[in-house]
Amino acid sequence: MKDQTESGGETGPARRHTAGAPVVVVGAGPVGMLNALGLARQGVPVTVLERHADVVRAPRAVVHHWATLEGLDRLSVLDAAVAAGFKKQDYCFLNWRTGERVRYGLSLLEGSVAHPYNLHLRQDRFVEVMLDVIERDGLPVEVRFEREVIGVRDHDDRAVVNALCPDGSVEQHQASWVIGADGAGSAVRRLLGLPFEGFTWPERFVATDVVYPFEEEGYDQTTFVVDETYGAIIVKIDNSSDAGLWRYTYSDPEAGTPERVEQRMGGFLDTLLPHADRRELRAHSPYKMHQRCAPAFRMGRVLLAGDAAHATNPTGGYGLTSGLFDSYLLIDALAAVVRGRADDRVLDRYAHERRRVFKELVSPAASANKKMIFGSTVTDEGAAAWDRVRRLGQDEEAARVRLMFPKSLETPARTA
Numbered sequence: 001m002k003d004q005t006e007s008g009g010e011t012g013p014a015r016r017h018t019a020g021a022p023v024v025v026v027g028a029g030p031v032g033m034l035n036a037l038g039l040a041r042q043g044v045p046v047t048v049l050e051r052h053a054d055v056v057r058a059p060r061a062v063v064h065h066w067a068t069l070e071g072l073d074r075l076s077v078l079d080a081a082v083a084a085g086f087k088k089q090d091y092c093f094l095n096w097r098t099g100e101r102v103r104y105g106l107s108l109l110e111g112s113v114a115h116p117y118n119l120h121l122r123q124d125r126f127v128e129v130m131l132d133v134i135e136r137d138g139l140p141v142e143v144r145f146e147r148e149v150i151g152v153r154d155h156d157d158r159a160v161v162n163a164l165c166p167d168g169s170v171e172q173h174q175a176s177w178v179i180g181a182d183g184a185g186s187a188v189r190r191l192l193g194l195p196f197e198g199f200t201w202p203e204r205f206v207a208t209d210v211v212y213p214f215e216e217e218g219y220d221q222t223t224f225v226v227d228e229t230y231g232a233i234i235v236k237i238d239n240s241s242d243a244g245l246w247r248y249t250y251s252d253p254e255a256g257t258p259e260r261v262e263q264r265m266g267g268f269l270d271t272l273l274p275h276a277d278r279r280e281l282r283a284h285s286p287y288k289m290h291q292r293c294a295p296a297f298r299m300g301r302v303l304l305a306g307d308a309a310h311a312t313n314p315t316g317g318y319g320l321t322s323g324l325f326d327s328y329l330l331i332d333a334l335a336a337v338v339r340g341r342a343d344d345r346v347l348d349r350y351a352h353e354r355r356r357v358f359k360e361l362v363s364p365a366a367s368a369n370k371k372m373i374f375g376s377t378v379t380d381e382g383a384a385a386w387d388r389v390r391r392l393g394q395d396e397e398a399a400r401v402r403l404m405f406p407k408s409l410e411t412p413a414r415t416a
C-alpha cells in the first residue's frame, strides 16, 4: 500500500488530526455518505474525507430503483429523499425509426413490494439530503471537505490515511477501518495497488440537464429512445412547480474531446428536442463509460465500495444502485465487526459477494441494455431485441420479471 507523502514529492509537514473515528470514509459522494450515515446510525463514529470544497454537482444519477428504497427506509432517509425528489412508475421505450412506443409501469408491483415506485432525485441533492439528515439526527459523522486522500497504509492494528489540505499540509487520520468510496478513478484503489480490470467503451455518453416540454411532446417520465444514432435516455428530474428540468443523455461515438462534444451537440439537440426556442440547456458533461471491476474489494483494513470497486455504463441505472446495495451490506457487516458482534470474515463475504453480483449480474445487464438502446432495430439481432421490448407492453408477467430485476442485485445481510 502506497503513500504519496512518502514515495512522492514534498507536500509539507504531516500534522496529526486527533478526532480518531474508528472508520474513515474516502469520498463524500452518494456511496461514501450513505456508508457514513448508516454506520453512524449504528453508533459508529465516522470521518469522511472529500477532496472537493462542496458536494460534486456534475449531472449523473437521477433514478433510484424501487428495490433500493427499502434500504433508505431502514436508514430513515427515505422520507426526506422523497420530499426532495418525486416518485414515478411509468416506463416507455420509443422506437425512433418507426415511432412505436411500448409502455409498462411499476403499478404492476403494487401489493407485492413495499415501494412500488422509483425515486427520481439527482445524486447531488441525494448527498445533500443525507448531510441534512445527519445534522438533523445529530449523528456522529464529521465531513471534512478539501481533503484529498493521497496515502493509505494498513498496519496490523490500524490503518493510516493521509489527506492533502488546501494549504499544502498533510492531515493524518488513524482508523480501524477505511472505506474507499472515491469513485471510478479511486485513489484508494490505486494506492492499494489494485488494477481496474475490464474495458472502456470507445464512445462517450453526454449527459445534459435541459428544460424542455417533453411531456407536451408525448414523452413519459422515463423514456428510452431506441436507435443506433439517436438512442437516448430521457428522464424527468424535477416535478416541482417550476418543473421542466430533464436529463437527456445520448451516446456520441465521435466525441473524442470536450470541444468536439460541443461542436456536435447541436445536431443531437435539434433532432430530439427540435423546438430550440423552448429549450434551455442548463448543464452538460461528457463521460467515458466502463465495465470495470477491482480484483478484490477488501485488502486488510481497507474496503472498496461503489464506483471505486466497480464501474458500469449507466444504461438502466445500475451504477449507483449497485453502490447502494454494497452499502447496505457493508454498513451491517462493518458495524457488527466494530461493535464486536462479528469477526472480520463478514467483510470477506461482503467483498466476495458484491464482486460476484457485479460480474455476474450488473455488468452483463447494463451492457445488454446499452447495446439494445443504442443499437439498430433493423438488423436481425436488433429486431429480436425490439420484439422482446414489445412483449413488455403486452405481457404483464414479462414486465413484472423485468421490473423485479433490480431486487436480484441485492445481497441480504447475515450479521444480526
Ligand SMILES: Cc1cc2nc3c(=O)[nH]c(=O)nc-3n(C[C@H](O)[C@H](O)[C@H](O)COP(=O)(O)OP(=O)(O)OC[C@H]3O[C@@H](n4cnc5c(N)ncnc54)[C@H](O)[C@@H]3O)c2cc1C
Pocket: 026, 027, 028, 029, 030, 031, 032, 049, 050, 051, 052, 056, 059, 060, 061, 062, 063, 064, 123, 147, 148, 149, 150, 181, 182, 183, 184, 186, 187, 188, 205, 206, 207, 249, 287, 305, 306, 307, 308, 314, 316, 317, 318, 319, 320, 321, 322, 323
Ligand atoms: C450520466 C450518468 C447517469 C447516471 N445515472 C444513474 C442512475 O440513474 N442510476 C444509477 O444507479 N446510477 C447512475 N449513474 C451512475 C452513478 O452516477 C455512479 O454509480 C455513482 O456516482 C457512484 O457513486 P460513488 O459515491 O461510488 O462515486 P462518486 O459519485 O464518483 O463519488 C466519489 C466522491 O469521492 C471524491 N473523491 C475522489 N477522489 C478523492 C480523493 N483522492 N480524496 C477524497 N475524495 C475523493 C469525489 O470528489 C466524489 O465526491 C449514472 C452515471 C452517469 C455518468
